[in-house]
Amino acid sequence: MNGTRQAIVGARLLDPASGLDAVGTLLIEDGRIADFGPRLFADGVPSGIEVHDAAGLALAPGLIDMHAFLGEPGREHKETLVTAGEAAAAGGVTTIVATPNTDPVIDDVALVEFVQRRADETCPVRVRQMAALTRGLKGQEMTEIGLLRAAGAVAFTDGDRAVAEARLMRRALAYASTFDAILVQVPEEPSLARDGVMNEGEMSMRLGLSGIPAMAETIMVERDLRLVELTGGRLHFSHVSTATAVAALGAARARGLRVSAGAAPHSFALNETAIGEYRTYCKVSPPLRAEADRLALVAGIADGTIDVISSGHRPQDQESKRLPFAQASFGIIGLQTMLPLALELHHNGSVPLLRLLACMTSRPAGLLGLEAGRLLVGRPADLVLIDLDRPWIISEREFRSKTKNSPFDGRPVQGRVMRTLVGGQIAYDRKRDG
């Protein structure tokens, strides 16, 4: 829409970074935010500007999903950049941060550039790539962190698995600090979690399933916190799921460490009892935990110990899920349901709205240094219009992802994405969606 000017009028403007929460107008020019505020065009929109009435809707920066598996390259039967992008757009997500655990693994400059090019060509939302922290995700040798960062990798992670070896993790943290690169760790001590398929607790004992103890997460968090202290590196824990890990993070913050952490919507929307009688759609990593853990996550989001909400989007086909629980694959899709599940915490009074949105906008943008996640003049118009109070029921039929592995089908929620704009262009429109 080069050359066009459009005004979104009468929306509740929400900008978590500045604390703005007021009804007003936002002007988009050439795909960028040209102006916004409660008094903008208070006396009427001048002619020549396309007017969109958004009365009753909230207008927020488009969401950033800091941890999603997008299938390309190599797992196109589970997800593609097109299907993931459509799901993201329908979920109000305008920037997806992709994990590198594809096939081949994104551990080389050429691969980062390849995915970026594919995404620019095919994906309806923006994609930013995380690169592997170790070659082939083998946990043995560092990748070319400096060169990969220069090629556009926004963070470094071994995807689904933690870097097990403490010495390598220490060196990676130290080395990456030269480039101010952020490492993203899945905090799970692999040998303690090995063979585990769900949270270790009364439920796993009753079901006769091997457990993943909460300590597997806490031990890895505490180890890495010490390594951050030692090296001065920057570290983000992709998803924490336990009360003890949240407590460890809180203590580290108090010591002034540069660490951050995310939580996945399913981790604070469900607890382990959702598994019921071997429901494989609830087999996720980190596993659904006990109710006390779930409550600790909610408290952690409310008090800022947890910085980020990210979907942990992990598409799995039917064949990987229609199996006995122990043999089924881990994973849940989440791009499209992240916002309504997060908004449950707003509607039930647990977390203030702006703080909640910050976890999916300004905070991940700040951690990764993205030009997104804020309402700022001159920034690309990546925006989402939300009917915050509208009740609806999550339905599998609406999922745009290639696979449907979500336990949330049929869940009543509140707050619906009405329109998603990427660079001022409509990436999703609820009206057209029918």
Add this chain to the structure above:
Amino acid sequence: MTAVPASHFQHRHLLGIEGLSPSEITLLLDHAEACVEQNRRVDKKQSLLRGLTQINLFFEDSTRTRTSFELAGKRLGADVINMSVSTSAVKKGETLIDTAMTLNAMRPDVLVVRHGASGAVQLLAQKVDCAVINAGDGAHEHPTQALLDALTIRRRLGRLGGLVVAICGDILHSRVARSNICLLNAMGAQVRLIAPPTLIPSFVERLGVEVHHDMRRGLKDADIVMMLRLQLERMQGAFVPSTREYFHFYGLDYDKLSVAKPDALIMHPGPMNRGIEIDSEVADDIHRSVIREQVEMGVAVRMAVLEILTGRLRNDRGSE
């Protein structure tokens, strides 16, 4: 003959002991009692299940459980077919659900299933129209084993309520232990578990059992000593340091047994590792060991389960 009518059994399948009421357990045991008598006659065959097809679908090898189910079905007049899947379809990549659907299309009336993964039998039961009996799923449940153990105890001691039952051995990996804990708790027995901490599942005390790591304390005044099998591959350092050390502290011998009640019964679901979890002499003690009786009760209990589930089946289909 029975206090509770068979129609009071509320389940289409027998997937586990968890979820059965005490009166349903009693019902099954009472029916099994009658089957014991029948099995001791020269002419053992009945025609209750004539015309019905029973498929024994075993994804894990087990000669004795399969044979027991086969005999039970045949003595009731069913057509029984054995399928050992570990050697056929699964290796060709057929999934559990495919196998279930294929068998379902052959219109069996009862499927007896054993599988190495917890919950697999339940998953299969969702996909078929016939009655499903769990013959052991992973570390989850083995309901007919718990029923046969209960029948053995009840016939010897006349009751289950109030008895002290010590279950000893690899509780962590044992579906037999889980089913027995459920059943004995439901019937008012007091259950103690005895094993080194590495072979006790975390949170097991939530089931309302006492946990002991010292065998003598655990066996004190026990009415029943139930030994579990310990897989040899778990004895070489991963869970316990050696078979020698295990037998020293947790193997059942007369010395350790002396603290139990003088007439305490010794049970084992088989197959036994003599000299590892149980001393040969103890296992063969005709006054105390009821291990062979358990095998006999196994057939009776499986007949009772078949009878009650197929009775429901006939009622549901309105053909009786």
